[in-house]
Amino acid sequence: MDKSDGCPGSRMMNFKKAAEMNTGPAVGKIKSQLTQWPIQMHLINPAAPYYQGADVLLTADCVAYALGDFHRDYLKDKSIAIACPKLDQGQDVYLEKIRAWIDDAKINTLTVLIMQVPCCMGLMNLARQAADGSKRKVPIKYVVVGVQGEILQEEWAAA
């Protein structure tokens, strides 16, 4: 694995060999579990019908690339929005949209998936802040994904 100094979020790493070893059994084409469009946080409407009473995933942009079983294990049966807490502008809009999911769309649960890099914590904090400012309470789960797709942490937050 090569590495250079600097921010862990943008530090260069190469795990090609590990990826080559993870070929796994051939199971044919994997069906997409995405059931909506759009998905980017700035583009989504929190009042869209597919968010009403839904189990929602709020996912950092990089997660779906790192997590091999993302569609099967996390996206299935859920609605989604994606965002990058490091690079996206205007994140106060995100805060309002998460609040609208909880209070207006009356979502059932919120699962926040982030990468292990420190800048991704921003998305978790955003979800926490929105939940604290909401009138309703919903179960929130946090999942931290390693850069090679491993689940480092998966736990429910205190409601």
Place this chain on the structure above:
Amino acid sequence: MNEYLNRGIKEIIEEFPEVEDVLNDYDIGCGPCSVGICLLKDIVAIHRLPQDQEQQLMARIAKVIHPDKDIRIPQAEKKVLTRSEEFNYSPPMKKLVDEHVVIKRWIALIPEFAKNLDVESEGGRRLILDGIDLIRSYADKYHHAKEEDILFKYFDEEADIIKVMLQDHTHGRALVKEMLAALEKRDAKTIAANLMAYRELLTEHIRKEDEILYPWMDNQLSTRQVGELFAKFDEVDRQIDVSPGTYEVFIAQLEKKFA
């Protein structure tokens, strides 16, 4: 060995008492359980031991049952306990665990409360009734009803572990009935005996739920079901006649009195 997996644990312990010691080594306390109808295979599954420990446990039990057979007992990593405080409960399960905390505070007061029963004065009888009301309204109507009317419906209610919990609830209700009948007769001794029996019952019942049942259930529930349960428990909290905080005030007063 397979035939033993489908047998009740009490029956196995009766036939092979050493099995109880093996289970104790893994913090699986089936010995004191008053019912003991759980099947061996369910006990192994419910306790969620790390795989190496589960294999070691099963090999040790097999060795007790078939001492003449050459059974290799695998090495296991250092034991990892699954205590309630280490488990990350889902929010609805956490609600139930938090309600247990209130009940445990009351249970801790019972020995002193039972020693100081005053069945002769109006105020004394009122205090006893308030204590019984905490059991009936908070522990049973509020907390146990959440389990019986909502939570258990998500699982097979014929499962032995759930049957055991329901039997505990029924036993608790019978003890309350005895307490009320004894209060009518101003029989302090019987009230005290039933209060102590309730304390013993609920102490073990709560331990089983916090450390075994709820973590097991949490592992079975989907994200969808966790959200549904949370909303349903919330609805119960909104509709309850008496605020649960009222009982906490009652307990705090007793804690002060018996401090």
